[in-house]
Amino acid sequence: MAEEKKLKTLATGDKTIPPEGAKMIPIYIMGREYVVPETLTIMKAVEYAGYSYVRGCGCRGGICGACGTFYRFIGDYRLRSGLACQTVAEPNMIIMQLPFFPANRPGYDLEKMQSAPHEELRRLYPEVFKCVGCGTCTRTCPMDIDVMDYIALMKRGDLKGAAIKSFDCVMCGLCASRCPAQISQFTAAMFVRRVYGKYILPKAAHVKKRVDEVRSGKYEKMLDELMSMKQEDVKKLYVEREREPDLAEAGKWMPKDTKNL
Amino acid sequence: MSGYTTVLSELIKKAEATRPARMEKARKGEHFPALTMEQRQQWLKKYHPDYKSDGRRKLLIGPNKGMELPEEVASLIESRSRLNTKAVDLKKADYETDLLVIGAGGAGTAAALVAQELGLKVLVSTKLRHGDSNTVMAEGGIQGATQEGDSPYFHYLDVIGGGHFSNAPALAAALTNDAPLIINWLEDLGMMFDKAPSGRMKVRHGGGTCRKRMHSSGDMTGAEIMRVLRDEARNRDNDIKMLEFSPAVELILDSAGKAAGAVLYNLETKEYYVVRAKAVVVATGGFGRLHIQGFPTTNHYGATADGIVMAYRAGAKLQDLDSTQYHPTGAIFPEQNVGLLITEKVRGLGAQLLNVDGEQFCFPLEPRDVESACVIRECLDIGKGVVTPTGRFGVWLDSPMIDLLHGEGTVRKELPAKYIQFKRYDIDISRVPMLIYPTLHYQNGGIQIDEWSRTGIDGLFSAGEVAGGVHGRNRLMGNSLLDVLVFGRRAGLKAAEYAKSAKTGSPLSLKHVEDFNKEIEAAGIRSTGVSPILLPDYAPDHVKARQIV
Ligand SMILES: Cc1cc2nc3c(=O)[nH]c(=O)nc-3n(C[C@H](O)[C@H](O)[C@H](O)COP(=O)(O)OP(=O)(O)OC[C@H]3O[C@@H](n4cnc5c(N)ncnc54)[C@H](O)[C@@H]3O)c2cc1C
Ligand code: SF4
Ligand code: SF4
Ligand code: FES
Numbered sequence: 001m002a003e004e005k006k007l008k009t010l011a012t013g014d015k016t017i018p019p020e021g022a023k024m025i026p027i028y029i030m031g032r033e034y035v036v037p038e039t040l041t042i043m044k045a046v047e048y049a050g051y052s053y054v055r056g057c058g059c060r061g062g063i064c065g066a067c068g069t070f071y072r073f074i075g076d077y078r079l080r081s082g083l084a085c086q087t088v089a090e091p092n093m094i095i096m097q098l099p100f101f102p103a104n105r106p107g108y109d110l111e112k113m114q115s116a117p118h119e120e121l122r123r124l125y126p127e128v129f130k131c132v133g134c135g136t137c138t139r140t141c142p143m144d145i146d147v148m149d150y151i152a153l154m155k156r157g158d159l160k161g162a163a164i165k166s167f168d169c170v171m172c173g174l175c176a177s178r179c180p181a182q183i184s185q186f187t188a189a190m191f192v193r194r195v196y197g198k199y200i201l202p203k204a205a206h207v208k209k210r211v212d213e214v215r216s217g218k219y220e221k222m223l224d225e226l227m228s229m230k231q232e233d234v235k236k237l238y239v240e241r242e243r244e245p246d247l248a249e250a251g252k253w254m255p256k257d258t259k260n261l
Numbered sequence: 262m263s264g265y266t267t268v269l270s271e272l273i274k275k276a277e278a279t280r281p282a283r284m285e286k287a288r289k290g291e292h293f294p295a296l297t298m299e300q301r302q303q304w305l306k307k308y309h310p311d312y313k314s315d316g317r318r319k320l321l322i323g324p325n326k327g328m329e330l331p332e333e334v335a336s337l338i339e340s341r342s343r344l345n346t347k348a349v350d351l352k353k354a355d356y357e358t359d360l361l362v363i364g365a366g367g368a369g370t371a372a373a374l375v376a377q378e379l380g381l382k383v384l385v386s387t388k389l390r391h392g393d394s395n396t397v398m399a400e401g402g403i404q405g406a407t408q409e410g411d412s413p414y415f416h417y418l419d420v421i422g423g424g425h426f427s428n429a430p431a432l433a434a435a436l437t438n439d440a441p442l443i444i445n446w447l448e449d450l451g452m453m454f455d456k457a458p459s460g461r462m463k464v465r466h467g468g469g470t471c472r473k474r475m476h477s478s479g480d481m482t483g484a485e486i487m488r489v490l491r492d493e494a495r496n497r498d499n500d501i502k503m504l505e506f507s508p509a510v511e512l513i514l515d516s517a518g519k520a521a522g523a524v525l526y527n528l529e530t531k532e533y534y535v536v537r538a539k540a541v542v543v544a545t546g547g548f549g550r551l552h553i554q555g556f557p558t559t560n561h562y563g564a565t566a567d568g569i570v571m572a573y574r575a576g577a578k579l580q581d582l583d584s585t586q587y588h589p590t591g592a593i594f595p596e597q598n599v600g601l602l603i604t605e606k607v608r609g610l611g612a613q614l615l616n617v618d619g620e621q622f623c624f625p626l627e628p629r630d631v632e633s634a635c636v637i638r639e640c641l642d643i644g645k646g647v648v649t650p651t652g653r654f655g656v657w658l659d660s661p662m663i664d665l666l667h668g669e670g671t672v673r674k675e676l677p678a679k680y681i682q683f684k685r686y687d688i689d690i691s692r693v694p695m696l697i698y699p700t701l702h703y704q705n706g707g708i709q710i711d712e713w714s715r716t717g718i719d720g721l722f723s724a725g726e727v728a729g730g731v732h733g734r735n736r737l738m739g740n741s742l743l744d745v746l747v748f749g750r751r752a753g754l755k756a757a758e759y760a761k762s763a764k765t766g767s768p769l770s771l772k773h774v775e776d777f778n779k780e781i782e783a784a785g786i787r788s789t790g791v792s793p794i795l796l797p798d799y800a801p802d803h804v805k806a807r808q809i810v
Pocket of ligand 3: 130131132133134135136137138147148151178179180181182183185
């Protein structure tokens with residue numbers, strides 16, 4: 001019985017339990033005042049105020065980029081930005097979410113590149129080369145990416161550097177919304193990452209080899225055999241599996257039983 | 262020092278006190294003993310939420326009448342349709358297409374890409390933006406037997422053992438056999454896998470694996486997969502048309518009972534659209550936002566079981582839908598992070614689970630359901646959980662071990678997103694442990710499919726988290742991203758074959774929806790709501806009390 005009761009206290013779904021005696025704070029959603037408990041994220045505060053999201057909310061976990069938000073504090077000239085699902089609401093915040101921002105995204109065919117990757121970038125995104133180096137994008141990025149720097153790396157032709165630097169991008173579009181050179185940094189970065197992944201990062205030879213083996217039908221027989229086995233026999237095989245040591249070097253370690261490789 | 266309260270900071274000292282001895286053992290490769298097969302079953306029965314009889318009931322109507330499901334799921338399925346079928350003019354299609362894909366996560370996008378390659382015009386209906394999905398949230402990785410010491414044979418054994426031998430064998434075989442093809446496909450599409458300088462894929466263990474076959478892309482594997490697939494779909498937008506914020510609300514059959522489209526609903530203009538298609542793929546993902554038994558969830562905002570509801574009304578069979586995966590390590594502190602997934606990679610890298618006294622109480626890489634049962638047991642039965650300021654229970658996940666084992670900076674390098682998510686609240690997870698508790702993570706069962714993603718209704722295919730059977734009653738990490746791509750691609754392939762050969766064009770019908778409504782009435786079910794619900798309702802009570810409509 002006591003167990004049941006305890007389990008109930010955990011049963012809260014996504015509705016926040018404000019800690020006991022939580023302080024209430026004023027926030028301004030698109031300029032209108034609402035009073036919400038402190039410590040909530042902007043997203044949960046907006047819901048607490050009574051809004052139901054259709055746009056501007058996706059993963060609720062800081063990775064989809066649907067909830068880019070600009071805000072200021074009353075009396076402070078500085079414009080700030082964050083993800084609504086990750087930023088804690090604070091007193092006197094004036095909030096505006098930016099659920100969508102038009103971005104330039106020329107289509108391309110990754111299989112049929114017309115020229116060297118760097119030239120392709122120049123052809124598709126000539127505006128990247130007009131960056132004035134103001135740094136606004138870097139100050140704006142909620143993922144703390146040095147956006148200006150990855151743009152600079154692109155200009156220099158260092159696509160590897162740009163791909164790695166831009167990797168954490170959630171494509172929220174906040175950088176593009178503020179760029180005086182009208183660059184859509186994050187779509188250019190997407191292009192660069194794919195080019196890097198396909199043409200610059202070394203290929204995995206072992207994957208190709210395994211693909212050939214799969215295509216030759218090599219494993220179908222082994223799998224058929226497992227499928228037609230009695231459950232006890234499969235269980236036995238399962239329990240007796242040999243476990244690859246955690247620190248074994250990939251590609252070097254071999255099991256004792258190599259029959260079914 | 263940190264965002265922890267003084268009370269919690271004091272408790273952390275107990276975990277720190279036992280750390281040196283635990284480190285020494287870990288370096289020698291000594292583990293806390295794993296449970297035996299018998300113990301696993303015992304603990305699951307006693308502690309796992311799936312095995313509790315309260316909060317569950319039998320379906321009263323439909324193809325799976327008598328199947329026992331969580332209350333939340335059963336009542337959604339047995340609610341009246343949100344669609345007023347009389348108001349829909351089926352004579353005029355607003356959109357005509359070869360293939361309608363419902364849901365633009367990993368599975369739906371993969372299906373669309375393959376069908377397009379085979380010459381189909383594809384229309385995609387999705388609830389939020391393209392890619393706002395569970396796929397984008399996956400962190401840890403994707404499995405595939407690509408290394409020399411591994412093979413689909415061993416991958417199959419892991420899948421089926423992890424699923425407690427309840428998986429559909431043909432689906433598990435398709436999954437593991439196709440896996441290397443999927444890894445190769447993603448590499449060809451320009452995905453940035455974690456690789457050694459030679460190009461060899463970096464691989465790790467996951468819970469329940471006998472070989473290291475977890476491929477990753479930082480701790481954003483799903484996000485990287487999703488943005489690459491989405492980018493590719495956008496490159497093909499002549500043939501793949503995307504309708505965002507326009508979820509499907511009911512499937513349309515034709516007079517011969519074949520799938521022939523769907524009614525979509527524009528969430529913004531509130532209009533209905535009729536889509537006529539030669540074939541339909543349902544890829545709407547999971548049901549975490551139903552908050553089964555009140556658990557928090559890791560899932561995205563649109564995970565509300567719509568596909569299950571629609572397909573069941575159209576006559577599709579369900580399986581294993583009573584089995585829900587609770588991820589053993591969801592954040593439970595600070596309050597802002599509650600429900601948030603702490604990837605299994607943290608344990609894969611060596612972090613151990615500790616009770617309030619700083620002692621280990623389980624092998625950190627048991628299958629997920631077993632691991633969850635272990636945590637629940639430690640908190641609720643043994644009584645050695647840590648209590649948070651908001652009255653939640655948790656145990657420690659000792660992340661500082663990672664830097665100690667693999668070198669300073671590993672946490673930041675391998676887990677950058679997690680690092681930031683806690684750093685925001687002044688908790689440096691490379692120095693102090695995290696507090697965790699199981700969180701509702703994955704819908705194990707779903708629409709019944711065969712190894713070619715066919716549902717049993719002509720022209721209706723299904724793939725991804727919405728479908729069941731692949732993982733049986735428990736899924737291992739890294740097999741779901743794989744599943745959505747394997748069966749998404751297979752759905753696209755078979756849907757294309759079908760669309761080219763099947764006789765289509767009979768009059769459209771929603772009679773199955775009307776019949777289902779009648780069955781609800783006849784069975785005496787007093788449903789209050791309508792379904793599919795499309796989005797969860799998080800309006801607080803004080804607001805609801807004042808809302809006029
Ligand atoms: C936090 C988290 C971490 C995870 N980590 C891993 C991992 O490391 N490895 C792994 O293998 N798996 C992982 N998973 C599981 C895996 O990501 C998912 O199971 C999988 O991606 C589901 O893909 P899907 O395409 O089936 O569904 P989703 O990706 O959820 O896509 C479904 C789409 O359908 C849309 N939709 C819903 N209803 C409708 C409707 N009525 N009409 C139109 N569209 C609709 C949704 O909005 C969504 O866009 C994780 C899951 C989560 C939540
Ligand atoms: S780089 Fe731009 S689009 Fe990407 S996360 Fe930063 S601000 Fe958002
Ligand atoms: S905001 Fe635009 S112009 Fe300014 S640094 Fe960034 S990319 Fe360059
Ligand atoms: S909702 Fe996805 S990043 Fe905030």
